[in-house]
Amino acid sequence: MPLKVTKINDNITLIQTPEQSFVSNSYLVSLNGKERVYLLVDPTPQEYFKDLIFTLNDLIGGVENLDLIYVNHQDPDVTSSLAPIMDMNKNALLIASEDTWRLIRFYGIPRERFQAIEFFPNRKVVLKTDDTLEFIHTPFCHFRGAWMLFIPEKKALFSGDLLGGLSSREVNGVYATEDSWEGIKLFHEIYMPSKEALKLAIDKIGRLTPLPELILPQHGDIIRKNLMVDFLAKLNDLEVGLDYIKRYESQQQFYLYAFNEILQNLKNNYSDKEKLMQKLKEINSSPFFPELIHFENGVATEFRIQPESAIELLYDKFSEDAPREERESLRIDIIKTLRKYNLDIPEGILYERQRGSENPFRRIFKIFQR
Numbered sequence: 623m624p625l626k627v628t629k630i631n632d633n634i635t636l637i638q639t640p641e642q643s644f645v646s647n648s649y650l651v652s653l654n655g656k657e658r659v660y661l662l663v664d665p666t667p668q669e670y671f672k673d674l675i676f677t678l679n680d681l682i683g684g685v686e687n688l689d690l691i692y693v694n695h696q697d698p699d700v701t702s703s704l705a706p707i708m709d710m711n712k713n714a715l716l717i718a719s720e721d722t723w724r725l726i727r728f729y730g731i732p733r734e735r736f737q738a739i740e741f742f743p744n745r746k747v748v749l750k751t752d753d754t755l756e757f758i759h760t761p762f763c764h765f766r767g768a769w770m771l772f773i774p775e776k777k778a779l780f781s782g783d784l785l786g787g788l789s790s791r792e793v794n795g796v797y798a799t800e801d802s803w804e805g806i807k808l809f810h811e812i813y814m815p816s817k818e819a820l821k822l823a824i825d826k827i828g829r830l831t832p833l834p835e836l837i838l839p840q841h842g843d844i845i846r847k848n849l850m851v852d853f854l855a856k857l858n859d860l861e862v863g864l865d866y867i868k869r870y871e872s873q874q875q876f877y878l879y880a881f882n883e884i885l886q887n888l889k890n891n892y893s894d895k896e897k898l899m900q901k902l903k904e905i906n907s908s909p910f911f912p913e914l915i916h917f918e919n920g921v922a923t924e925f926r927i928q929p930e931s932a933i934e935l936l937y938d939k940f941s942e943d944a945p946r947e948e949r950e951s952l953r954i955d956i957i958k959t960l961r962k963y964n965l966d967i968p969e970g971i972l973y974e975r976q977r978g979s980e981n982p983f984r985r986i987f988k989i990f991q992r
């Protein structure tokens with residue numbers, strides 16, 4: 623499937639991989655002044671290299687016309703196309719942090735083609751188009767040497783994995799809606815290491831002058847001004863990575879006991895064993911997060927998401943096509959079991975009647991279960 627190309631404005635074109643739930647975004651930035659500069663931000667993964675070359679042929683007359691390539695950090699979804707791009711283009715300069723370079727140099731890119739962010743005074747450089755490239759360090763979001771790229775003249779912030787997310791919108795657009803939040807939340811819970819690192823990065827966005835009007839992340843939906851403050855405020859309060867691992871550490875074992883007890887009751891009462899096994903399999907069927915709950919011999923032994931989310935996921939899976947009475951019986955069993963272990967009951971289960979069919983959490987897992 624070819625890459626999806628969307629013109630965002632006169633200067634920025636989004637080049638997006640065709641996956642449905644977890645897309646990789648690359649951006650072609652075209653700057654014009656006395657001279658013209660073509661900058662490629664976070665190149666498309668190597669899996670789509672050929673498509674990327676064709677796309678660049680269409681957009682700028684060929685990969686050889688690129689002047690600059692920027693990468694936020696070293697992950698393969700961002701850097702795996704670098705070496706062949708730089709083989710086909712003998713002039714473009716690669717810009718990244720020293721931390722990133724230490725790893726991507728193993729692609730065999732010559733050092734003289736690389737320019738470290740740290741080398742630029744005040745981490746800024748003015749191009750011959752009179753546009754400024756401003757680099758903003760976001761330590762441990764999610765890599766120690768991750769840096770965002772801001773072009774103040776265009777009020778555009780290329781944020782890398784930060785503010786990236788799963789695409790939870792059902793429409794075929796590229797801009798975030800309020801519904802995009804659930805995908806951003808889940809992505810940050812898994813990928814970002816701690817609230818402290820996240821807060822630091824968010825604070826840096828808040829202090830940019832001028833404030834960006836477009837946040838262009840490496841995954842998911844582009845965030846416009848109207849949702850920016852809302853999403854940043856929500857992220858500021860989000861528990862991610864180590865925070866919830868630590869918070870649940872002492873309770874993890876009890877959540878596992880409770881989960882397995884609920885599961886055992888389900889097994890005892892479920893007549894269609896095949897369907898039961900199928901449903902358990904579906905819980906772990908996301909192509910991008912293949913094991914949300916780790917099972918050994920039919921027993922859950924580890925949660926890779928918040929334990930409360932794991933229990934909600936189990937409930938959602940087994941109640942989606944169950945008759946009302948069966949659903950209610952499972953809900954009561956979950957509440958009773960969690961109460962027995964003195965654990966918090968997820969609100970979505972406690973207040974079932976208030977949950978709409980449009981529950982975004984449920985919708986995200988539906989995207990997974992293709």
Ligand SMILES: [Fe+2]
Binds near residue numbers: 697
């Ligand atoms: Fe990454």
Ligand SMILES: [Fe+2]
Binds near residue numbers: 697
């Ligand atoms: Fe990424």
